[in-house]
Amino acid sequence: MNQEPRTSRVSENTEPPSRGPQLSEQVAQRLSDAIQAGEWSRGARLPTEAALGERFGISRSVVREAISMLRNGGLVTSRRGSGSFVAEAPTVSLRLAIPDPDLQSVVEVLELRRPLEVEAARLAAERRTPSQLRRIRNAMADIDEAVEAGLSGVDQDLAFHRAIAEAANNSHFTAVLDFYNRFLHQAIRVTRTNESLRDTFMQQVVAEHQAILDAIATGDAEAAARAAATHLEHAETRLRQAPTDLLERVEAQRGPASVSSTESTGGNSR
Amino acid sequence: MNQEPRTSRVSENTEPPSRGPQLSEQVAQRLSDAIQAGEWSRGARLPTEAALGERFGISRSVVREAISMLRNGGLVTSRRGSGSFVAEAPTVSLRLAIPDPDLQSVVEVLELRRPLEVEAARLAAERRTPSQLRRIRNAMADIDEAVEAGLSGVDQDLAFHRAIAEAANNSHFTAVLDFYNRFLHQAIRVTRTNESLRDTFMQQVVAEHQAILDAIATGDAEAAARAAATHLEHAETRLRQAPTDLLERVEAQRGPASVSSTESTGGNSR
DNA sequence: TTTAACATCTTGTCTGACAAATTCGGAGCA
DNA sequence: TGCTCCGAATTTGTCAGACAAGATGTTAAA
Structure with missing residues (x-):
C-alpha cells in the first residue's frame, strides 16, 4: 500500500527521504542535527516514535533504529512507558x-x-592515599606470584600500572590508559610471554617497578616521574628487541580460525 | 501465542533470557562476548538474523537491535542482501x-x-616537516588576525595546538587531543572571550606561543617541551583567575535552548 | 568459455498487534 | 482542602508476518 511513501507522503518537515545510504541513518542524522540545533533542549522529551514516524514519513521501525543509534551514541536515553x-x-x-x-x-x-x-x-606520588599505596604494593606482589606460578603476568603487570593511574586521582588518566590497554593487551601478551623466558628481563622489570613504587611511597614526585620514564623507555627497548618473535606470533594467529586463547574477554574487567 | 518464550522456548545455547535490563542489550552483550571469544573470526559472516533469533529464543526485531548496537560499536558491519x-x-x-x-x-x-x-x-621539534612548520606559523598568524578582527580566536588557538600535534607525526596525539578539545571547546570559549578583553593576557599568550614555535623551528626538543609546559601551566593559572566569570556564563547558558554548534553523531565524516 | 537470465537467500522497511512500564486524572476518604 | 489509591491512557519494548532491495550462486543460452 504505502510501500512508496517517498512519493505519496508529504512530510511536513523535509524533503522525502532520498534514495541513498541507509534510511535509518539519514533519519538518525537529521534527528541528531535537530537536537544539536537546539530543537529540543537537554533532558527534554522527544516526540513519540509514532509522531516522529509521521513527521519524517517513515515507519516506526526506522524511527526505532534511528533512535537506537542515537542512544548508542549517548545522545538520547529511552525509558519504557515514558519516552525518549x-x-x-x-x-x-x-x-x-x-x-x-x-x-x-x-x-x-x-x-x-x-x-x-x-x-x-x-x-x-603527590596524591596517593594510604590504601591506594597498599593496592600498588599488592599489585606488585601479584606479579611475582604470577610469574613464579609460571604465568605470563601480563594481567598483573597491567593491574600494577592501573593502580598507579588510580592513585593519581584523576579519572581521565585511568580512562585513557584503559582505552589503550585494550589495544596493547594482545601485543604485550606476546612480548611478555617471550620476556618471561628471560630472567634478566624480568629482573629488570622488577627493579624498575620497585623504583617507581619507592618514589610514590616516599612522595617524591620527580623521582616517580623519572622512574616511570625509565621503565617505559626500557619497555620499548625490550619490545624492539623481540620484533621477529612478535611478528611471527602475529602471523601464526592469522592463519587458522583463530582459536584465540585470549578468553579473558570477561576476565579482568567484568 | 508465544508471548512467553522465556518459559516455553528451550534455547539451545543459553538459559532463557532473564528479566532484567533491556533484552536487546543482553543479546548484544552475548553476541559481543561470542565474537571476542573467537566464535566467529574477523571478517566472517554471522548467522542470519533469523538463525540468531532462533538460537537466542527471541524475535528478529531484537536481533536487529542488538546487531545495530554492535554495528554502532564498530564490531560488525552489515550489507543488505549479503549478511552481517x-x-x-x-x-x-x-x-x-x-x-x-x-x-x-x-x-x-x-x-x-x-x-x-x-x-x-x-x-x-624532532620530526616536523617544512610544510608542517609552515602550517604552525600560519596558524599562529591566524590567531592575531582573528583577535584584531574582534573575534575570540578560540578556534584559531585550537588550530595552532592541533598543528603542533600533527607535526608530532603520531596520529594518536591528534586523536586524543581532538577528543578532549570537544570537551574544552565551550569552556575555553567562555574563558578566552573573557581573556581577550585583557590585553595583558593576550600578550602573554602570544609570547608563549612564539616560544613554542621558535623551539620547534630550531628543532630544540627540550626547549619546545619546556615552552609548552610553561604555556599550559600559565593557561591553567589564567583559567583559575576567572572562575566566577566562568561559572556565571555557564549558569546563564543553561536557561535557553543552548544552541551548541559543535560535533556530529557518528563523527565528522558524514 | 563467457554471458545473461533466474531462483534463492539476506538485510532493510512496512504493518499491526500485544506486553510492560510510566503518567495522569479522578474517585474516594480523612 | 488535601491525600492516597486505582484505573485509563500513553509510550516504549517485543513479537509476528509480509514485501522490497540487493547480493549470491546456478542454470541456460550463445
Whole structure:
C-alpha cells in the first residue's frame, strides 16, 4: 500500500527521504542535527516514535533504529512507558581500530602512553592515599606470584600500572590508559610471554617497578616521574628487541580460525 | 501465542533470557562476548538474523537491535542482501560525558592534556616537516588576525595546538587531543572571550606561543617541551583567575535552548 | 568459455498487534 | 482542602508476518 511513501507522503518537515545510504541513518542524522540545533533542549522529551514516524514519513521501525543509534551514541536515553529524552550530558567518543598489531602501531601507542604514565606516577606520588599505596604494593606482589606460578603476568603487570593511574586521582588518566590497554593487551601478551623466558628481563622489570613504587611511597614526585620514564623507555627497548618473535606470533594467529586463547574477554574487567 | 518464550522456548545455547535490563542489550552483550571469544573470526559472516533469533529464543526485531548496537560499536558491519560480518578491525571506544562544564572537571582535563601537549611539542621539534612548520606559523598568524578582527580566536588557538600535534607525526596525539578539545571547546570559549578583553593576557599568550614555535623551528626538543609546559601551566593559572566569570556564563547558558554548534553523531565524516 | 537470465537467500522497511512500564486524572476518604 | 489509591491512557519494548532491495550462486543460452 504505502510501500512508496517517498512519493505519496508529504512530510511536513523535509524533503522525502532520498534514495541513498541507509534510511535509518539519514533519519538518525537529521534527528541528531535537530537536537544539536537546539530543537529540543537537554533532558527534554522527544516526540513519540509514532509522531516522529509521521513527521519524517517513515515507519516506526526506522524511527526505532534511528533512535537506537542515537542512544548508542549517548545522545538520547529511552525509558519504557515514558519516552525518549535528550541526554542530560551528551557524550563524545574516541574510537580506535584494532588491526593485527604490528610493531609500528604498538610503538606509536607506547609513545602516547609514556607521558601519560609518567605524569600519572608524578601525581600518584603527590596524591596517593594510604590504601591506594597498599593496592600498588599488592599489585606488585601479584606479579611475582604470577610469574613464579609460571604465568605470563601480563594481567598483573597491567593491574600494577592501573593502580598507579588510580592513585593519581584523576579519572581521565585511568580512562585513557584503559582505552589503550585494550589495544596493547594482545601485543604485550606476546612480548611478555617471550620476556618471561628471560630472567634478566624480568629482573629488570622488577627493579624498575620497585623504583617507581619507592618514589610514590616516599612522595617524591620527580623521582616517580623519572622512574616511570625509565621503565617505559626500557619497555620499548625490550619490545624492539623481540620484533621477529612478535611478528611471527602475529602471523601464526592469522592463519587458522583463530582459536584465540585470549578468553579473558570477561576476565579482568567484568 | 508465544508471548512467553522465556518459559516455553528451550534455547539451545543459553538459559532463557532473564528479566532484567533491556533484552536487546543482553543479546548484544552475548553476541559481543561470542565474537571476542573467537566464535566467529574477523571478517566472517554471522548467522542470519533469523538463525540468531532462533538460537537466542527471541524475535528478529531484537536481533536487529542488538546487531545495530554492535554495528554502532564498530564490531560488525552489515550489507543488505549479503549478511552481517565481524569487522575486520574491531574498534574500542572511549566515551566522555559533556556536562555543564565546571572548573573542577576542566582542570582535570587540562591536567591530562598537559603532558600530552608537552610531548607533542617535543616530538614536533624532532620530526616536523617544512610544510608542517609552515602550517604552525600560519596558524599562529591566524590567531592575531582573528583577535584584531574582534573575534575570540578560540578556534584559531585550537588550530595552532592541533598543528603542533600533527607535526608530532603520531596520529594518536591528534586523536586524543581532538577528543578532549570537544570537551574544552565551550569552556575555553567562555574563558578566552573573557581573556581577550585583557590585553595583558593576550600578550602573554602570544609570547608563549612564539616560544613554542621558535623551539620547534630550531628543532630544540627540550626547549619546545619546556615552552609548552610553561604555556599550559600559565593557561591553567589564567583559567583559575576567572572562575566566577566562568561559572556565571555557564549558569546563564543553561536557561535557553543552548544552541551548541559543535560535533556530529557518528563523527565528522558524514 | 563467457554471458545473461533466474531462483534463492539476506538485510532493510512496512504493518499491526500485544506486553510492560510510566503518567495522569479522578474517585474516594480523612 | 488535601491525600492516597486505582484505573485509563500513553509510550516504549517485543513479537509476528509480509514485501522490497540487493547480493549470491546456478542454470541456460550463445
